[in-house]
Amino acid sequence: MMPFTRITIIGLGLIGSSLAHAIRAYLPTVRVTGHDASPQVREIARRIDLCDDITDTAGASVVDADLVILCVPPGGMKAAAMAIADDLPAEAILSETASCQASIIAAIREVLPDVTMVPAHPVAGTENSGPEAGFATLFQNRWCILTPPEGTDPIAIARVEELWKRIGANIEMMDPAHHDLVLAITSHLPHIIAYTIVGTASDLEDVTRSEVIKFSAGGFRDFTRIAASDPTMWRDVFLANKDAVLEMLQRFTEDLTQLQRAIRWGDGEALFDHFSKTRAIRRSIIEQGQDDAAPDFGRHHE
Amino acid sequence: MMPFTRITIIGLGLIGSSLAHAIRAYLPTVRVTGHDASPQVREIARRIDLCDDITDTAGASVVDADLVILCVPPGGMKAAAMAIADDLPAEAILSETASCQASIIAAIREVLPDVTMVPAHPVAGTENSGPEAGFATLFQNRWCILTPPEGTDPIAIARVEELWKRIGANIEMMDPAHHDLVLAITSHLPHIIAYTIVGTASDLEDVTRSEVIKFSAGGFRDFTRIAASDPTMWRDVFLANKDAVLEMLQRFTEDLTQLQRAIRWGDGEALFDHFSKTRAIRRSIIEQGQDDAAPDFGRHHE
Numbered sequence: 001m002m003p004f005t006r007i008t009i010i011g012l013g014l015i016g017s018s019l020a021h022a023i024r025a026y027l028p029t030v031r032v033t034g035h036d037a038s039p040q041v042r043e044i045a046r047r048i049d050l051c052d053d054i055t056d057t058a059g060a061s062v063v064d065a066d067l068v069i070l071c072v073p074p075g076g077m078k079a080a081a082m083a084i085a086d087d088l089p090a091e092a093i094l095s096e097t098a099s100c101q102a103s104i105i106a107a108i109r110e111v112l113p114d115v116t117m118v119p120a121h122p123v124a125g126t127e128n129s130g131p132e133a134g135f136a137t138l139f140q141n142r143w144c145i146l147t148p149p150e151g152t153d154p155i156a157i158a159r160v161e162e163l164w165k166r167i168g169a170n171i172e173m174m175d176p177a178h179h180d181l182v183l184a185i186t187s188h189l190p191h192i193i194a195y196t197i198v199g200t201a202s203d204l205e206d207v208t209r210s211e212v213i214k215f216s217a218g219g220f221r222d223f224t225r226i227a228a229s230d231p232t233m234w235r236d237v238f239l240a241n242k243d244a245v246l247e248m249l250q251r252f253t254e255d256l257t258q259l260q261r262a263i264r265w266g267d268g269e270a271l272f273d274h275f276s277k278t279r280a281i282r283r284s285i286i287e288q289g290q291d292d293a294a295p296d297f298g299r300h301h302e
Numbered sequence: 303m304m305p306f307t308r309i310t311i312i313g314l315g316l317i318g319s320s321l322a323h324a325i326r327a328y329l330p331t332v333r334v335t336g337h338d339a340s341p342q343v344r345e346i347a348r349r350i351d352l353c354d355d356i357t358d359t360a361g362a363s364v365v366d367a368d369l370v371i372l373c374v375p376p377g378g379m380k381a382a383a384m385a386i387a388d389d390l391p392a393e394a395i396l397s398e399t400a401s402c403q404a405s406i407i408a409a410i411r412e413v414l415p416d417v418t419m420v421p422a423h424p425v426a427g428t429e430n431s432g433p434e435a436g437f438a439t440l441f442q443n444r445w446c447i448l449t450p451p452e453g454t455d456p457i458a459i460a461r462v463e464e465l466w467k468r469i470g471a472n473i474e475m476m477d478p479a480h481h482d483l484v485l486a487i488t489s490h491l492p493h494i495i496a497y498t499i500v501g502t503a504s505d506l507e508d509v510t511r512s513e514v515i516k517f518s519a520g521g522f523r524d525f526t527r528i529a530a531s532d533p534t535m536w537r538d539v540f541l542a543n544k545d546a547v548l549e550m551l552q553r554f555t556e557d558l559t560q561l562q563r564a565i566r567w568g569d570g571e572a573l574f575d576h577f578s579k580t581r582a583i584r585r586s587i588i589e590q591g592q593d594d595a596a597p598d599f600g601r602h603h604e
Contacts, residue, residue, distance in 0.1 A: 075570075099520070123517045124519055125519075125598075126597035127598070128597045133597070135603070137603040138603055140603050142519055143517055143519070172516070181508055181509055182509050182514075182517055183517070185503050185506060185509055185522070186503070186514055186517040186520045186521065187520030187521040187522065188521075189499065189502075189503075189522075190499065190522045190525055191521050192562075192565075193495060193499060193525075194524075195561070195577055196558045196561055197495060197554060198580040198583050198584075199576055199580055200487070200491075200553050200554045200557045201488070202580070202583055203553075204553075206483055207483055207484050207487055207488075209583075211484050211488070212487060212488055212583070213583065213586045213587050213590055213592065214445055214592065215425045215489070216488055216592050217425050217427075218401070218427075218488045219489045219490075219496070219528045220487070220488045221587050221592060222492065222496075222524050222525070223495075223524070224580070224584040224587055224593070225584065225593075225598075226521045226524055227577075227583070228585075229577075231574050231577035232574065234573070234577050235573040235574045235577060236570075238565045238573060239565070239568055242565055242566070242568075245565060246566060248502070249558070249562050249565075252498060253555070253558070256494075256495070256498045259494060259497070259498055260548065260551050263494075263540045263544055263551075266541055266544075268537050271537040272533050272534065272537045275497055275531075275533035275537060278496075278497055278500040278501055278526070278529040279530045281500055281503070281511075281514070281526055281529070282429070282500075282526040282529065285515050285526055290515065290518050290519050290523060291519075291523045291601070292601050292602065295428035295430045295435070296429070296527075297527060297599040298599070298600060298601065298602075299593070299594050299600065300594065300600075301437070301439040301440055301442050
């Protein structure tokens with residue numbers, strides 16, 4: 001069964017534009033309407049023919065939708081919900097793709113207490129942002145985590161699940177609070193660490209920035225990809241998932257201090273043991289198709 | 303002019319085997335002799351026809367060499383120098399490829415006080431190790447840092463430089479101590495951070511290891527590549543470059559604490575400003591050909 005016939009996407013950045021491409025590619029009979037608060041983004045979206053229709057107001061985009069997906073940064077979710085509140089059809093399902101769920105669900109519930117809500121967070125992305133960064137295959141073989149609040153209509157959940165399956169994603173169900181903890185370690189902590197180390201490297205006196213760039217193939221460049229991600233979105237993620245991020249940072253700092261101590265005291269055995277454990281994780285990630293098996297991420301060497 | 307005619311490579315891991323492949327591919331008239339302390343590695347090297355000759359002892363491998371390159375882990379450099387001391391021809395040049403130079407040069411000097419030494423550290427690698435991990439194009443368009451001690455014969459330096467140019471590398475000259483500082487930030491700090499975060503993620507109670515693996519595409523998987531690097535080599539690097547690594551760790555920790563504080567106090571402006579700065583570095587790395595411009599490291603999405 002076709003889960004939806006008229007889908008509205010609000011927020012046409014990397015995720016919103018990828019969703020538009022994917023729905024038009026894999027569910028070509030569905031009508032896709034788009035809206036973005038930025039006139040420049042709407043203009044680009046029209047020029048590249050991203051959706052069947054781009055509306056100038058959020059309200060106009062949802063009037064005949066059976067599914068509305070909010071793809072704005074976490075800090076803009078509440079405002080986006082307010083902007084559609086008067087026009088959202090009673091039977092429409094509301095979804096959003098935020099990387100942190102508990103506080104976002106609560107914020108939207110304040111504005112739309114009775115809406116049927118099925119949040120769906122695709123664990124996929126690239127370091128690029130904006131309406132031209134999207135592509136139809138972004139979600140292929142990636143996980144999409146559904147975090148419906150307790151008591152949500154099971155048919156609504158099944159319809160959102162079917163949509164994501166059709167555009168190539170694998171589905172996982174999770175309680176919103178647990179989702180936020182899982183993402184804190186698999187995504188939020190890596191981003192804050194990457195942003196930090198790239199900042200540290202650009203602030204040295206004894207080593208020039210040009211040296212850091214030249215010799216980045218020694219390992220540093222792997223961190224720069226995610227440290228080039230959208231600053232607005234990531235500011236919002238850290239503020240919206242504060243408690244879980246701080247908890248993971250605390251654990252990370254303890255572990256780093258332990259290795260730092262092993263270096264200071266010349267404890268080679270402790271270092272070797274730790275470094276041997278971490279290879280197994282990479283192997284599993286490759287076996288489960290979540291990364292490339294080619295050495296060096298398959299980078300070209302010529 | 304052909305810089306060398308008989309090159310010996312001691313230590314046939316990723317770098318040693320890549321050197322063998324590269325020399326045979328780009329300087330086919332040069333005779334390449336190899337040795338590794340491990341009988342298993344020698345057997346594999348013979349089976350894959352890595353060198354023109356593989357000798358069972360280190361001494362036998364150097365008797366007619368005009369260049370000997372030590373490609374063993376930092377902790378094995380002194381022992382490798384001792385193993386060739388009696389047989390090394392007086393006119394041969396000695397090189398080594400360690401990722402930290404000052405302490406290694408000093409250790410080799412103790413054993414071979416009069417040797418002409420031109421260390422050459424190629425800033426290139428993959429997460430794979432062993433004699434089968436090497437390939438001829440590993441050094442293409444990567445930087446190779448030469449750190450000859452003061453007073454080294456300029457002709458010897460020029461010959462080693464020519465060799466690396468012929469196998470595709472760009473050359474930079476550096477004082478050993480400065481090299482160690484540059485590598486501490488561009489390579490050693492990223493590795494210790496990556497090893498730490500992968501360890502932290504595998505030790506949680508509330509989030510299972512299977513969840514970490516499944517949802518690693520959120521950012522975590524970028525860290526796992528370098529955390530899968532050779533444990534022996536990295537143990538040795540941290541011990542041999544202790545002071546510079548501890549200095550960089552101290553700076554990193556201060557910067558992380560500052561961002562952590564911004565998250566705790568909800569200082570969105572400080573986070574946004576920091577996250578905006580770090581994009582420029584990634585852009586420069588791509589412009590200078592030290593990484594792939596394709597989004598997501600060019601990973602496949604289908």
